[in-house]
Amino acid sequence: MAISCDLFCRVVDNLGDAGVCWRLATQLACEEGWSMRLWIDDLAPLAALRPGIDATLSMQTMDGVEIKRWSPSFPDTVPGDVVIEAFACELPTGFVAAMAAEAKAPVWINLEYLSAEAWVEQCHGRPSPHATLPLTKYFFFPGFTAGTGGLIRESSMTAPATRSPGRELLVSLFCYENTSLPDLLTAWAEESIVISCRVADGLARLQVERWLGRPFPVGARLQRGSLELRALPFVPQTDYDCVLADADLNFVRGEDSFVRAQWALRPFVWQAYPQAGQAHLAKVDAFLARYAQRLPEDTRHDVENFWRAWNGKGDIATAWPGFRGALPRLTLHGSLWAAEISATGGLARNLALFCRERL
Numbered sequence: 001m002a003i004s005c006d007l008f009c010r011v012v013d014n015l016g017d018a019g020v021c022w023r024l025a026t027q028l029a030c031e032e033g034w035s036m037r038l039w040i041d042d043l044a045p046l047a048a049l050r051p052g053i054d055a056t057l058s059m060q061t062m063d064g065v066e067i068k069r070w071s072p073s074f075p076d077t078v079p080g081d082v083v084i085e086a087f088a089c090e091l092p093t094g095f096v097a098a099m100a101a102e103a104k105a106p107v108w109i110n111l112e113y114l115s116a117e118a119w120v121e122q123c124h125g126r127p128s129p130h131a132t133l134p135l136t137k138y139f140f141f142p143g144f145t146a147g148t149g150g151l152i153r154e155s156s157m158t159a160p161a162t163r164s165p166g167r168e169l170l171v172s173l174f175c176y177e178n179t180s181l182p183d184l185l186t187a188w189a190e191e192s193i194v195i196s197c198r199v200a201d202g203l204a205r206l207q208v209e210r211w212l213g214r215p216f217p218v219g220a221r222l223q224r225g226s227l228e229l230r231a232l233p234f235v236p237q238t239d240y241d242c243v244l245a246d247a248d249l250n251f252v253r254g255e256d257s258f259v260r261a262q263w264a265l266r267p268f269v270w271q272a273y274p275q276a277g278q279a280h281l282a283k284v285d286a287f288l289a290r291y292a293q294r295l296p297e298d299t300r301h302d303v304e305n306f307w308r309a310w311n312g313k314g315d316i317a318t319a320w321p322g323f324r325g326a327l328p329r330l331t332l333h334g335s336l337w338a339a340e341i342s343a344t345g346g347l348a349r350n351l352a353l354f355c356r357e358r359l
Contacts, residue, residue, distance in 0.1 A: 003355070004035040004080035006106075008070065010089040011042040018045040019237060019256035021086050022065075023152045024111075027348035029064035031155055034352070037080060039070040049237040082355045084109045085137070100133040107355045108135055114142040114151070114255050116287040121147030125354065140354065142347050144290055149351060150344040151259050159335070160245035160264055168194035168228075169327075172247040173204050174257055175271050180309055180316040182211045187317045189225035196228040198243065205231050244268075249327060251310075265338055267330035269310050284311050291337060295329065302326045 005028060009021040021038065029036040040046060046067070047055040053062050058069045074092035079099045083106045085091055091099075099106050110128075112120075124141040141148050163170075175181065185208065188195045199205050201218055208229060209216035216222065220231045235243065240257070244250050244264040252261045253271040261268035270287070272280040284307055292300040302322035309316040344350075 002033065002035060003082060003352075003359070005037065005082040005084060006077075006080045006095075007036060007038045007084040007086065008089050008091055009038065009040045009086045010070070011040065011045055012087070015045050015049065016254035016256050017087060018042070019049055020152065022046060022049060022237070023154075023256070024084075024348055024351075025065045026063045027152070027154060027346075028352065031348060032352045034082075035080070036065045038065050038067050040067065041070040043067070043069060048234055051236050079106050081359055082107045082109065084111050084351075086111045087113055096130075096133065096135070100130075100135050105135050107358045108137045109140050109351070109355070110137050111351075112139060112141045114259070115283055116144050116290050117283065118286070121145060124148050138354070138358075140351060144287075144341050144344070146344055148344065149354075150347045150349075151262070151341060152348065153259075153263060153342065153346040155346065155349075157263060159338075160266075163246070163248060163266075168196050169324075170246070170248045171195060171197045171251070172200070172243050172249075173197055173208075173251045174200040175204050175207075175251055175253050176274060177203055178207065178271060178310070179312065181207050183315070183317045184310075184320060185211050185224075185227065187320045189227040191226040194226050194228060196230070198230050198232050198247070200232055201234045248331075262334075262341065263338060265331075265334035267327050267334065269307055272311055274312070278312055281308065281311055281313060284308065294336070295333060299326045299329050303330070 007021060007025050009017055011017050018040065021040065025036045025038045028034040043053065043055040047053040050062060053067065054060060060067050074094055077095060077098065079095065079102060083099060085108070088110060099108065120141045120143050123139050124143065124147060126139050128137045128139065130136065142151055143149060188197070199208050205216060212222065216231050218231050218233045222229045241260050244261050244266065247266055250261045250264065250266055250268040252258050252268055254273060258270050270284070272283050274280055288304050288307060292303050295303065303326060305314060306319040306323035308314045309319040
């Protein structure tokens with residue numbers, strides 16, 4: 001039977017929330033044949049990620065997904081067979097009441113943020129009955145192991161081409177505000193090899209501009225010592241995937257680019273969403289414990305030191321030489337790691353199977 005689904009998204013982390021929800025919505029529509037309705041409160045990041053989407057419209061259809069603006073005055077709506085509440089965004093009260101009024105209640109999914117922490121496996125798939133209504137919400141956790149929902153991965157995805165070693169190191173840079181970035185740029189400028197850095201528009205470009213002490217507009221190309229800098233324009237989601245696949249080393253942030261960097265099979269560095277008291281370091285360490293566990297001890301040490309420094313704990317300039325030396329081994333590790341995490345199955349397929357069992 002054809003399954004209808006309402007997917008709700010509130011944009012908090014700008015690109016990340018919209019990016020994850022858009023990938024999931026299009027996969028469920030195109031690969032699982034679901035009738036998808038995406039409710040999103042801010043269409044601007046979605047329009048940037050997928051050219052052709054009009055951020056001014058209240059309703060439109062793109063790539064098999066009906067896109068509707070989630071406004072404060074939510075209309076009376078008949079819920080779909082499945083309702084996905086992305087990242088605990090809290091559904092409209094009237095819509096929840098409509099879910100409870102259905103002869104057969106929808107399968108209600110709370111799609112959680114990605115984490116490698118051990119407790120995720122214990123909570124994945126667990127039901128949570130509503131306090132007053134005949135509804136049950138299920139917690140669905142993306143993750144890296146068989147006890148989770150897996151990661152977003154299109155069935156059509158193919159491995160990127162192998163890059164031939166060159167005399168320069170090609171880096172892509174996408175980050176939040178990061179106090180370690182100026183020292184890292186200085187270290188790169190003093191390198192013995194050329195480092196060609198493609199800087200994403202937004203916070204990354206603005207921080208590089210401050211370090212340069214001069215304008216660094218989109219399209220600019222500048223050189224400081226051994227460091228070549230190029231300010232990239234904002235590119236659509238699929239084009240950014242190609243940027244990751246083309247680089248030797250990727251700096252990524254949040255969730256969407258974090259996952260795509262792993263499918264790119266290249267060495268990467270993740271900046272977790274910063275939290276008070278450096279609480280985000282627990283997420284970084286939990287991922288490193290899985291990702292680096294099969295690396296030789298010295299390589300694992302270099303990776304852990306650099307990642308922690310990039311996330312606010314440690315000296316980035318001191319950690320960089322060891323991490324640079326580990327890059328050839330990490331390049332080989334990329335394919336092995338991707339094979340390991342793909343064995344769990346894709347998030348969209350696992351979610352579809354989970355919901356079908358409960359319909």
